[in-house]
Amino acid sequence: MSDTGITVSKKDNFSEWYVEVVQKSCLADYAPIKGCIIFREQSYAIWEKIQELFNKKIKSSGHKNVYFPMFIPESFLKKEAEHFEGFVPEVAWVTQGGETILEEKLAIRPTSETIIYSTFAKWIRSWRDLPIKINQWCNVVRWETKATKPFLRTREFLWQEGHTAHKTSEEAKKEVFDILDEYKDIMEKFLAIPVLVGIKTDNEKFAGALYTTTLEALMPDGKALQMGTSHNLGQNFAKVFNIEYVGEDKKNHKVWQTSWGISTRLIGALIMVHGDDRGLVVPPQVASVQVVIVPITYKKGDSSAIIEKSKEILENLEKNNISAVLDDRKEYTPGWKFHEWELKGIPIRIEIGPRDLKQNQITLARRDTYQKTNAKIEDTVQATKSLLDEIQENLYVTAKERLLEKITKVDDYEAFKDTLKTKGGFLKAAWCGKSSCEEKIKAETGATIRLKPFMKESSTDKCILCNEESEEIVYFARSY
Numbered sequence: 418m419s420d421t422g423i424t425v426s427k428k429d430n431f432s433e434w435y436v437e438v439v440q441k442s443c444l445a446d447y448a449p450i451k452g453c454i455i456f457r458e459q460s461y462a463i464w465e466k467i468q469e470l471f472n473k474k475i476k477s478s479g480h481k482n483v484y485f486p487m488f489i490p491e492s493f494l495k496k497e498a499e500h501f502e503g504f505v506p507e508v509a510w511v512t513q514g515g516e517t518i519l520e521e522k523l524a525i526r527p528t529s530e531t532i533i534y535s536t537f538a539k540w541i542r543s544w545r546d547l548p549i550k551i552n553q554w555c556n557v558v559r560w561e562t563k564a565t566k567p568f569l570r571t572r573e574f575l576w577q578e579g580h581t582a583h584k585t586s587e588e589a590k591k592e593v594f595d596i597l598d599e600y601k602d603i604m605e606k607f608l609a610i611p612v613l614v615g616i617k618t619d620n621e622k623f624a625g626a627l628y629t630t631t632l633e634a635l636m637p638d639g640k641a642l643q644m645g646t647s648h649n650l651g652q653n654f655a656k657v658f659n660i661e662y663v664g665e666d667k668k669n670h671k672v673w674q675t676s677w678g679i680s681t682r683l684i685g686a687l688i689m690v691h692g693d694d695r696g697l698v699v700p701p702q703v704a705s706v707q708v709v710i711v712p713i714t715y716k717k718g719d720s721s722a723i724i725e726k727s728k729e730i731l732e733n734l735e736k737n738n739i740s741a742v743l744d745d746r747k748e749y750t751p752g753w754k755f756h757e758w759e760l761k762g763i764p765i766r767i768e769i770g771p772r773d774l775k776q777n778q779i780t781l782a783r784r785d786t787y788q789k790t791n792a793k794i795e796d797t798v799q800a801t802k803s804l805l806d807e808i809q810e811n812l813y814v815t816a817k818e819r820l821l822e823k824i825t826k827v828d829d830y831e832a833f834k835d836t837l838k839t840k841g842g843f844l845k846a847a848w849c850g851k852s853s854c855e856e857k858i859k860a861e862t863g864a865t866i867r868l869k870p871f872m873k874e875s876s877t878d879k880c881i882l883c884n885e886e887s888e889e890i891v892y893f894a895r896s897y
């Protein structure tokens with residue numbers, strides 16, 4: 418295989434494989450700043466799809482997009498103590514502007530609760546001003562000291578952060594779970610990545626939240642990846658930022674709040690979950706190019722009829738809302754093109770050669786299974802549409818099977834450690850609810866509680882570590 422292709426097998430060396438796919442599939446490049454990446458065209462196209470999908474969802478439920486400054490005065494960050502403690506180890510600071518030392522240093526936003534809520538305090542006066550439901554698409558900076566990995570852990574990344582304020586606790590709670598559902602929909606229906614949903618433990622929740630709900634996926638190396646979170650902030654921030662409204666009862670009330678986010682991490686999950694030894698595999702629903710048409714032409718002989726037919730097919734696909742490109746470059750052979758489009762993960766390749774033309778047919782090659790089928794030229798649109806659906810479904814079903822295979826119920830600590838080492842994945846185990854047990858398990862095994870299921874699973878099991886009465890069954894895993 419040439420040096421443009423993937424040289425490491427996903428099964429043999431997952432970590433190396435990932436780095437190769439990221440670079441060779443034009444997803445990202447390393448930046449001259451440690452811990453940062455350049456988002457290249459392939460990853461940014463997926464991000465734009467995610468933006469398009471999520472914008473549609475939140476706008477239809479009355480959210481508005483806005484943009485706040487990336488600088489946050491230190492005094493703002495410090496107002497909510499728990500929040501500040503949680504973020505300060507990773508904050509990058511601006512201390513100087515030009516030649517002038519700043520009187521108050523400015524944080525480059527690690528998240529925007531504090532600056533947004535100080536503004537909410539100005540905007541909100543009466544019950545008529547509520548709810549406020551805003552969202553911003555932006556970059557955030559968290560000065561990671563751990564080893565970084567493209568898309569999964571970088572010092573700067575892109576995300577959306579939604580922030581809302583409501584009159585009642587019930588409204589805020591509903592918002593938290595509505596958003597969680599929208600996230601799940603994007604992950605499962607569009608990115609074809611199955612997720613587990615639940616609540617974080619107090620140790621793992623967002624700094625400053627009442628509770629954090631989470632969506633967790635499983636990567637092929639057996640590690641969990643947190644895909645998104647939706648937080649119920651209660652009145653914590655309303656108290657420190659004094660966000661009050663005069664109710665219909667003419668009395669002052671504090672608002673109830675939520676915040677929620679998904680990030681370019683999702684791209685890392687997509688690469689890991691669906692990619693293979695030929696490169697990236699993009700699910701049709703988030704592919705900016707769903708079909709590539711490659712005319713099989715040779716240097717000798719007249720290929721104008723094939724090119725002509727290819728253009729017709731392209732037009733027809735586009736007319737039917739299938740995004741397609743025609744690769745009629747003369748300087749590359751068909752084989753070279755196949756290879757390149759596979760590397761980029763385009764779901765379907767349509768080939769049309771002299772023999773196909775004679776028989777009035779095309780060949781459809783699917784990226785996920787490499788299978789090839791033929792269709793009559795006049796049936797191209799229908800055949801393509803149903804194949805795109807099949808690919809989308811297959812990617813999800815395959816990932817779901819792998820996830821289910823890697824959820825293991827363990828009954829004692831030896832089995833816990835053993836399963837973690839040999840199989841990985843999610844370990845369902847009883848936990849007494851004490852932070853001390855959670856922390857000790859983390860220190861000894863590297864596994865954290867990824868989530869507590871919404872529906873408590875009743876069990877008579879004792880805590881996996883201390884053997885005391887357990888509160889519930891929770892999901893442990895090592896994670897990114």
Ligand SMILES: [Zn+2]
Pocket residue numbers: 848849850851854880881882883884885
């Ligand atoms: Zn315990």
